[in-house]
Amino acid sequence: MEKIILTGDRPTGRLHLGHYVGSLKRRVELQNSGEYDKIFIMIADAQALTDNADNPEKVRQNIVEVALDYLSVGLDPAKSTLFIQSMVPELTELTFYYANLVTVSRLQRNPTVKSEIQMRNFETSIPVGFFTYPISQAADITAFKATTVPVGEDQMPMLEQCQEIVHKFNSVYGEALVEPKILLPENSACLRLPGTDGKAKMSKSLGNAIYLADDEKELKTKVMSMYTDPNHINVSDPGQVEGNTVFTYLDAFSKPEDFEEFLPEYKSLDELKDHYKRGGLGDVKVKKFLIKVLEKELAPIRERRKQWEQNIPGVYEILKKGSEVAEAVAAQTLADVKAAMKINYFDDGALIKEQMEKYGNK
Ligand code: ATP
Numbered sequence: 001m002e003k004i005i006l007t008g009d010r011p012t013g014r015l016h017l018g019h020y021v022g023s024l025k026r027r028v029e030l031q032n033s034g035e036y037d038k039i040f041i042m043i044a045d046a047q048a049l050t051d052n053a054d055n056p057e058k059v060r061q062n063i064v065e066v067a068l069d070y071l072s073v074g075l076d077p078a079k080s081t082l083f084i085q086s087m088v089p090e091l092t093e094l095t096f097y098y099a100n101l102v103t104v105s106r107l108q109r110n111p112t113v114k115s116e117i118q119m120r121n122f123e124t125s126i127p128v129g130f131f132t133y134p135i136s137q138a139a140d141i142t143a144f145k146a147t148t149v150p151v152g153e154d155q156m157p158m159l160e161q162c163q164e165i166v167h168k169f170n171s172v173y174g175e176a177l178v179e180p181k182i183l184l185p186e187n188s189a190c191l192r193l194p195g196t197d198g199k200a201k202m203s204k205s206l207g208n209a210i211y212l213a214d215d216e217k218e219l220k221t222k223v224m225s226m227y228t229d230p231n232h233i234n235v236s237d238p239g240q241v242e243g244n245t246v247f248t249y250l251d252a253f254s255k256p257e258d259f260e261e262f263l264p265e266y267k268s269l270d271e272l273k274d275h276y277k278r279g280g281l282g283d284v285k286v287k288k289f290l291i292k293v294l295e296k297e298l299a300p301i302r303e304r305r306k307q308w309e310q311n312i313p314g315v316y317e318i319l320k321k322g323s324e325v326a327e328a329v330a331a332q333t334l335a336d337v338k339a340a341m342k343i344n345y346f347d348d349g350a351l352i353k354e355q356m357e358k359y360g361n362k
């Protein structure tokens, strides 16, 4: 069986460190591993419109921002198909048929949908499109017959819902769909990177993000104002590393060689943590180290972005070509799905013959 990746992001803002450790970095590694037959990376504009219906301009503007972020982290259009969701209308048609296989109560129980409804204060005014977006996400994944979906932990309920749809479809209509597997980050700090304010998830919508495109000055300001241990007031106080965002980011980003390069008085992150827990290590010193660690990773990304920013028509061309490739693949799956559902009235000779016999046609 072919190994196929599908994943993507909503164009609701620029991409940030949460996206980077939760999914982007992994995608680039998988892309360059050469182990996958096909890789599809989708800018989910139609999904972004489900909770931004009154702000299509925001979605429109952010398509190119997300594409620039993709290219800047090293996604390579020669190896991965970068495309825009709405440019593949077959995805909408698949969603429509899958919707019959999912109950309202099942959607209501989806924990990610639940918490996102709460976060957006939708309460009694949930747009139908938003409520049903897990179904459209299942269409996105299955349209490409994806076997692997590299995403952050918040996407786990979406993948479970998708697997249920695949099972249901295959058992009712016959094996036409491929069951995907989620690929979560191996480093537990990356499963759900917290925001700079210490809140559970770094998110575009919560204003607690460090963006890949932030310049060095912005990066420094954001790290210096990051949430740490509120009880660690004097340098001599013992500090807590659990729930301390600066240490969580070091868990996510620092490598053993960073200590040698930037903080040689410590051999490892464990040593640094031990000193902080004992007392005698100030937040500023740890934050300055984190800035260096992040800057080392982000500077080349920023540079590559600057180059692509000078070639906007080239970026749109990549998305246009990618969308054409993606549409051809999705069209084949849609044809398989409709054939399995027996929605193929005009090219089913047996059906026409059956009807002819029923009415005694010669
Ligand atoms: P929005 O608020 O518009 O939903 P978002 O910041 O949640 O935006 P998405 O586009 O929904 O971003 O998510 C894209 C991908 O990034 C998904 O794979 C998701 O799991 C991952 N991701 C987003 N935020 C984080 C985070 N803080 N930590 C780890 N992974 C994340």
Ligand code: MG
Pocket: none
């Ligand atoms: Mg999200």
